[in-house]
Amino acid sequence: MPISTPLLDTISYPADLRRLKHEDLLQVASELRAETIDAASQSGGHFGAGLGVVELTVALHYVYNTPADRLIWDVSHQAYPHKILTGRRDRIRQIRQSDGLYGFTKRAESEYDPFGAAHSSTSISAGLGMAVARDLKGADNHVISVIGDGSMSAGMAYEAMNNAGARDSRMLVVLNDNGMSIAPGVGALTNYLSWLVSTHPFLSLRDIALQLSKKFPKTLRTAAERVDEYARGMVMGGTLFEELGFYYVGPVDGHDLETLVPILENIREAKEVGPVLLHVVTEKGKGHPFSDTNKEKHHAVGKFDPVTFDVKKGTSNAPSYTSVFARSLISHAEADDKIIAITAAMPSGTGVDKFEEHFPDRTFDVGIAEQHAVTFAAGMATEGFKPFAAIYSTFLQRAYDQVVHDVALQKLPVRFAIDRAGLVGQDGATHAGSFDVAYLACLPNMMVMAAGDEADLMHMVSTAVEYDDGPCAFRYPRGEGMGVEMPETGTPLEIGKGRIMVEGNKVALLNLGGRLGTCLKAAEDLKQRGISTTVADARFAKPLDTDLIATLVKNHELVITIEEGSIGGFSSHVLHYLAANGLLQGGAVVKPMTLPDAFIGHGAPDWQYRQARLEADDIVVEVLRGLKLDEKVLEFAARN
Template sequence: MTDQPSTPLLNRIAGPADLRALSDLDLGRVADELRTETIHAVSQTGGHLGAGLGVVELTVALHAVFNTPRDKLIWDVSHQCYPHKIITGRRDRMSSIRQKDGLSGFTKRTESPYDPFGAAHSSTSISAALGFAMGRELGADDVGDAIAVIGDGALSGGMAYEALNHAGHLKKRLIVVLNDNEMSIAPPVGAMSSYLSRLYAGAPFQEFKAAAKGAVGLLPPPFQEGARRAKEMLKGMTVGGTLFEELGFSYVGPIDGHDMDQLLQVLRTVKVRATGPILIHAITQKGKGFRPAEGRVDKGHATAKFDVVTGEQKKAPSNAPSYTKVFAQNLIKEAADDDRIVAITAAMPDGTGLNLFAERFPARCFDVGIAEQHGVTFCAGLAASGMKPFCTIYSTFLQRGYDQVVHDVALQNLPVRFAIDRAGLVGADGATHAGSFDIAYLANLPNFTVMAAADEAELCHMVATAARHDSGPIAFRFPRGEGVGCEMPERGTPLEIGKGRIVHEGERIAILSFGARLVEIEQARESLIARGITPTVADARFAKPLDRDLILDLAARHEALITIEEGVVGGFGSHVAHLLAEEGCFDTGLRYRSMVLPDAFIDQAGPRDMYAEAGLNAEDIETRVLSLLDIEVIGKRA
C-alpha cells in the first residue's frame, strides 16, 4: 500500500466554498496537492487517470470562481471528474470509485448536488448546460451560471455543434470551456483537431506565450512593460476564434490551462462581464504531472492499479485471450484474403482492437472520431460502393447511431457488418457503458441478421460469417474481457445463417442460450446433474433469423424451455416466445421462461456481482430450472 501523500492545504478543503477563502497563491498549492491526491487515489483503485490530471487547475479555478452547486458545472466526458469529486466532499470515498456500492467513475446526479448532469457518453455538455441556462432565464429556482467543460475529444461529436449553433442563436449567457488536450482516448482525428492545433501552434501565440512566462524577467526594463501588456492581451485575444464567433460565441483564448493565474483572471473577468454565450479555449496536457502517464500513447487514459513511482500497472495474468483481441486477429486474417474488407471505429482503436488492424492495413482502417452517427452512415456508403465495412463500436455507443442504423443501413439493406464489443454487463464503468439493449434494438429491424458469440471460438466463426455475408446488414456481439479458454480454430468457418447447435442432449427441460452466458449454463447443468436432472443445452447463435426447426424441436421434446441472454426484455427471448405462441406450443402445455437483464440500470461492480444482481449466474439458472420443474429448493418452493 502506498503511503498517503502529504496534502496539508487540501486537508482543509471540505467543499468548494473553502476554496473561495484562499489566496490565489494557495489555490495553486491546492492544485498541486490535488494532482498528487488524484494520482494516489487512482493508484489504489484503477480507473481514469490522464483526463483528470489534465484538468486539475481548471477544477480548482472553476470551483473557486463560480458558486457551485448553484452554478451548474458539467464535465464532458466526465471521466475528467476525479479531481472534482475529491474537492466536492467525496475525498473519503475515492477508494470506492468504480467499485460495487461505491462512487461512479463519472458524474452522477444521485451522487452529489455538485453533479448536476451525468455525462459518461461524450458531446452532451453544451446541450445540457444550455438547458440549465434557459431554465434560469425562465425562472427555474436555484440555477445560476451554466458552465460546460468539454474536452478529451468530445468536440468531435456532432451534437456539440448542434448545441453551439442553438446557443449562438439564443444569445443567452452560457459559459463553455474547451479543454483542448489534443486527445480523446486515442489521438484525435479530423479537421476540427487540425483547426484547434493551428490556433495555438502559430508564431503569434507562441511569442505571446513566451512573453507570458519567465522570459519577461529576462527582457531589458524598457521592454518588460510591453511584454506584460502582451501577456494581458493573450488572455483576451481572439486569434483564430472565427469559427466559434461565427456560431455566435465570444471567444477567449487560447490560454494555458495549467497557469492558475491566467485561469483565475480569465474566469473572473468572464463571470463579471459575460452577457451572451462565451467560449474559453484552454490548452491542457492529458496526464499532466505524472511522467508514466505523460509518456504513454493514451496519456494514461484508463489504468489498472499501479505503482505511483514507476507507473507499473498491477494486472492479473490471463489464461485466455480477450474477445477483443480474438476479433481483431480474425478480422486481420479475413482482410488478408479480401481487400474489400475495411474497418471503422469511433475514437476507440485500442478498445476495439482495430489498432492491430491499422498496423497491418493502415489504408483500410478509419477512425471517425467521437461521431457514431457519421461512422454508421460512412459504413453504409462504403457498403453501397461495394466495400465490406466492419463497423466496430461498443454496444453502448452504437445506441448513439441508431437512427442511422435504421434509416441508412437496414432500410436500404446494405451489407454493413456490425462488430459489437462490450456486449452485456461491463463491470466498473457501470450502467452508462453496459451493452444491454443491442439485441432488442437490432433484432426488431427488417433485413438484419443478429448473432452472439458463446465463446471465443464461436467469435472466430462469426467474423468469418460476417465477412462473407453480402445480402444485408449483419451484427455479432461479444463481451468484454477474457474468453473462456476453449480450444481455438486456426481459422473461423462461416456458419449457416439462422442455424443453432445442440451442445448437450438431455431430457425434461431445455436451456436455449444466446451469447456468452453459455459457460454459466454449463456450470448450472453440472449442479443439476448431481440432483438427477439432465437438461438439454443448445446455443442459438442467431437471434435473427431464429432457428425455427431447433426451437420447435426443443419445445416438442421437452416439458419446459428456458431462454437466456445478456440483454433486456424485447430481445431474443421475446422473439422465441412469439414464435412459440404463433406455432401453438403453449396450447399444448409447454412451460416457458425467459431469463433477461432486469428492468433497471445496474450500478458498477465486478461483472460477477452485476450478473448476480441481474440473476444470470449459474446458481440463478439452476434455481430457475428447479422452480420451473416444481422441485423444492432448500426446503421450499423456488
C-alpha cells in the same frame, strides 16, 4: 509512503477552497494531483483525463459559486479531482466499486453533479437547458460546460452551440483542448483547434486573453504564432465559434493558474455578454508517474504500485474477445482487400488499432461521431467494400437512426462488430450493452449473431465476411473468453442455425451470447441433482433457428431462454415464434431469463450478474421452480 497534503486536508468543499488566497492555489493543485495519482493506484480507473484538468478544476471551483453555479463535465472521465474537492475525497479510493463512487458524474451522488454523464458531447445541450431554465425563473447563477476537443467532433455539440448562439444565452463553454480524446484526435476540426487563436478584440476579456497568452510556455506560444492564416476559408475572417454566436477567448494555458483565474473572473463578471467559449490548452495525463508516455494508455489504468508504479495485472490463459475479433479480421483482410475497419474514437478498445498496424490505409477512426461512422460505412458498402463498424453496444445506440434508415432500409452489407455486449463492470449502467439485440433484431433485413465463446466469435467474423445479403451484427462481451480450444481459422456458419452443447431430456437451457459458460455450469449442477439438461446455443437472434426451438419445446418439460440483454430481445422473438405457431399449448413450459427491467449499478461483473440474477445458481433456482420443485428451491437457498 503516505502522501503529504496539508493544504488539501483543509478543503472539504469548494467553499473552503474559495477562502484561500490566489497564491495558495498552486499548492492546492499540486496536492490534488498527488491525491488523484495515489487514489488511482488503489482503485484504477479513468486517470489521464483527470490529471489534465487539475488546475482547471481548482480554478473553476475557486471562481464560481458551485453548486449554485452549475458546473457540467462532458463525459466526466475527468471528474476525479472534481469529486475530491466536492465532499467525496473519503470515498475516492472506492470509485467504480459496487459500494463506492460512480466513475462519472451522477446527480444522485452529489449536488455538485448537476448533470449525469458518461457519453460524450452532451454538456453544452444540458448547460443551455439549465441556462434557459435559469432565465425563465429569473435567477442569476452561472452555467459552465467543460467539453474536450474530442467530444467536439460530435455533431450534437454544434447543434447545441448553434442554438445557444441564436438565443444569445449567457453561459460559458470551456473547451479543454488536449490534442486528443481517448485516442489521438482526428479530423480537420481537431487540427483546427490545435492552432486556433483569436485575432479580434473581445471587449476587455479578449484583450486580457491576448496579453496573458504572451505568458504561455514557448511551445504553446510558438504554436499560436503559426496561426495567422487560420481565417483562410472562414466567413468574414471570424472563427468557427464566433460564427456560431459565441465570443471566443483563448487559447489559454490550462495549467497556469495565474492565467486561468483572472480570465474566469472577468468572464464571470461580464454578464452583458452572451455565450462565451474559453479555449484552454492542457496536457492529458499531466504529472502521471509512468515511464511510458503513451497518452492513450493512461486514459484508464488498473491498480498500480504507488512506489514502483508497476501496473497490477490479472492472469488469464484465455484471450480477450476483443483480441480474437482483431486477429480474425486481420487474417481475413490479408486475403480480401475489400475489408475495411471503422471505429468512432475507440481504436484500442475495439481492437481496430491492431488492424491499423497491418492495414493503415483501410482503417478509419472518424472521431466521436457514431452517426457519421455508420453512414460512412454505408457509403463504402454501396461501392462494394466490406466495412466492419466496430462500435461498443452502448455507443451504437447513438446512431440508431442511421442504422435504420441508412443501412437496414437500403439493405446495405455493413458489418457491425458490437463489443461490450452485456454488463461491463465498473463503468456501470451508462456503458452496459443491454439493448442492442432488442433494437437490432426488430429491424427488417438485419441479421444478428451473438458469440457464446471466443472460438464462435472467430466463426462469426468469417460469417460476416461472406455475408452480402444485407447488414449483419455480431455481439461479444468484454474481457476474456472461456478458454476453449481455438481453430486455426474461422468457418462461416450456416445462417440461422444454432448448436447443441449438451444433450438431455428433461430441461433445456437455450442460450444466446456470453452466458454460455454459465449455462454449462448450471447444467452440471442440475445433473448432480438428477435433472437431465440440454444446453443449446442459439448463435442467432435473427433469423431464429426455429427447428431447434421447436425440437427443444417438444422434447423437454421446461425450456429456459437465457440472454445478457434486456426485455424485448431474444426471448421475445422466441416466444413470439412459439405463440404464433401454436407451440405453447400442451408442450414445454417456456420461461425467459433476461437482464431485469432496471439499470444495474457499477461494480465487478460477477457482482453485476448476481444482481441481474443471471448466474448459474439463479438458473438452477429457475429450473427448480419451473419444475415445481419448491422444496428443492428452499433446500438450495439454505445451502447457498
